[in-house]
Amino acid sequence: MPGHLGTTGLLMADWIKTPLGDMIAISSATHLHLLEFIDRKALKSEIATLEKAVKGRLGLGSYAPTKQIREELEAFFVGQSASFATPLALTGTPFARAVWAELQRIPPGVTKSYSQIAQQIGRxxxxxxxxxxxxxxxxxxxxxxxxxxxxxxxxxxxGGGLWRKQRLLELERHYRGLDQNP
Known part of the structure; x- marks a missing residue:
């Protein structure tokens, strides 16, 4: 992918190093559109979908939302904060957006089942x-x-692998019960 990207675009892609592996962040000037571990199997198709949406105008570099998420991830991984305030571009069905909103209400260090989420969104x-x-x-x-x-x-x-999911849940135990409002 990097071989065919320039340094300008409606969306810009940049790499972010984390203790659990490198991630790719793709953002517009105002919103984060994608944040994934680079070894996610679906990543190639996710990027292709974004490229199609911006008619191939995806470049290498960084907009403000990528810089913001980089700082928030650094704070997350060093145990300072599990709050994320980067503006997000949520592209999905109304149902998917309702699920994602419910996911964002799950406090760090807490888990819920798929059926609990279904109950909570009224479905x-x-x-x-x-x-x-x-x-x-x-x-x-x-x-x-x-x-x-x-x-x-x-x-x-x-999508990031069960080993990574386990590690994230272990890391978030530190945040359990802490007020995460910025």
Whole structure:
């Protein structure tokens, strides 16, 4: 991908190093559109979808939302804050956006099941659809899909890998019960 990108674009892609592996952040001048670990299997198709949306005008570099999320991730990984205030571009169905909003209400250090999320959005029979919306999330950590587990308490699918999900949940134990309002 980097070989065909210039230094200008409606969306700009930049790499962010984290203790759990490199991530890619793609943002416009005003919003973060994608934040994923670079080894996520769906990353190539997610980037292709964004490129199509901006008619190929994806470049290498950084806009303000990428700089902001970089600072917020640094604070997260060193145990200072689990709050993310970077403006997000949420592209998805109304149902998916409702699921993502509910995910953002899960406090750090807390987990919920897919069925609990379905109940909380008023769609108790939509557990599988909640799982699909969870998997379609393109804003890792910021929309904390890693906080969703199986009804039996088991770790279930995570695009960044189950080992990473486990590590994120362990890291977030530090934040449990802390006021995370900026």
């Amino acid at each position: 108790p029979s939509a557990t599988r659809a909640v799982a699909r919306a969870n998997g379609a999330n393109q804003l890792a950590l910021v929309i904390p899909c890693h906080r969703v587990i199986g009804a039996d308490g088991s770790l279930t699918g995570y």
